[in-house]
Amino acid sequence: MYLGRVVGRVWSTVKDENLRGQRFLIVQPVTPGLESAGRRLICTDSTGAGTGELVYWVRGREASFPFHPAEPPTDTTIVGIVDSVHLGKNLPAGGAS
Amino acid sequence: MLIARVIGELVATEKHPSHEGRKLLLVQPLNLDGSDRGQAVVALDAVDAGVGDKVLLVTEGFSAMTAVGRPQSPIDMAVIGFIDHVDLLPGVS
Numbered sequence: 001m002y003l004g005r006v007v008g009r010v011w012s013t014v015k016d017e018n019l020r021g022q023r024f025l026i027v028q029p030v031t032p033g034l035e036s037a038g039r040r041l042i043c044t045d046s047t048g049a050g051t052g053e054l055v056y057w058v059r060g061r062e063a064s065f066p067f068h069p070a071e072p073p074t075d076t077t078i079v080g081i082v083d084s085v086h087l088g089k090n091l092p093a094g095g096a097s
Numbered sequence: 098m099l100i101a102r103v104i105g106e107l108v109a110t111e112k113h114p115s116h117e118g119r120k121l122l123l124v125q126p127l128n129l130d131g132s133d134r135g136q137a138v139v140a141l142d143a144v145d146a147g148v149g150d151k152v153l154l155v156t157e158g159f160s161a162m163t164a165v166g167r168p169q170s171p172i173d174m175a176v177i178g179f180i181d182h183v184d185l186l187p188g189v190s
Contacts, residue, residue: 001139001174003107003123032105032123032137046171047111056107056121056139058171062158065171066113079171080112085123087105088148 001056001079004029006049010042018072025049025078027057032087044074047081054082099126100180101154103146104137115170122146122176124154129183130190140174141165153178 008026012019023045029038034054043057046066055078057063063077064070105123109116120142126134138156143164146152154176155161161175162168 001141001172003137003139029136032125037136046113049111056109058173060158060173062162062171062173065169068169077171080107080109080116080121083108083110085105085107086148087123088103 001058002029003032003054003056003082003085005034005036006051006053006055006078007040008051016073018070019044019074022072022074025051027055027076027078030054032085034085041076043076043078044072045078047078049078049081054085056080056082098177099134099154099156100129100183101126101140101152101176103148103150103152103176105148107139113171115167115172116141119143119165120145124152124174124176126154127151129185138174140176141172142176144176144178146176146179151180152176153180 004027007028010024057078101124107121125137128134161172164175164177
């Protein structure tokens with residue numbers, strides 16, 4: 001799974017039948033220090049997340065499992081809203097041994 | 098599978114039910130020389146790993162779901178073991 005922040009929403013009326021009712025959120029991947037990293041992407045949502053919230057999402061076939069038994073054609077889905085991030089202190093730089 | 102270092106933990110109250118009861122770890126994948134390999138990721142914990150531990154990370158759905166015992170769940174990464182040490186041929190890094 002990957003850490004990110006919801007920065008927007010995409011609206012789509014005409015879409016695959018199996019995507020009916022899905023919300024499409026724009027997610028900015030972030031580092032553990034919560035700085036933007038990489039390109040934004042669109043995720044379906046299984047948590048009720050809103051704009052500005054820190055979330056984590058899953059990619060691949062697993063992205064449709066929260067909606068079981070429905071099988072919406074999605075490859076990225078938000079599966080959790082992050083309350084807080086606790087980073088270890090005094091770790092070697094870069095996690096190197 | 099990748100070698101990785103646990104660098105933090107997440108707290109998430111609102112999450113998929115299949116993630117309940119497992120630690121959410123922030124994990125930094127590593128190259129063999131110990132340098133960072135791409136961005137840190139979020140993985141469920143299957144072995145009670147903690148911050149600072151060097152671990153084995155699976156990055157694919159079936160193996161991750163199986164490791165945490167939650168089939169048909171939205172889980173694509175899991176920490177599945179601790180690394181004691183790594184042996185390499187001379188000249189390989």
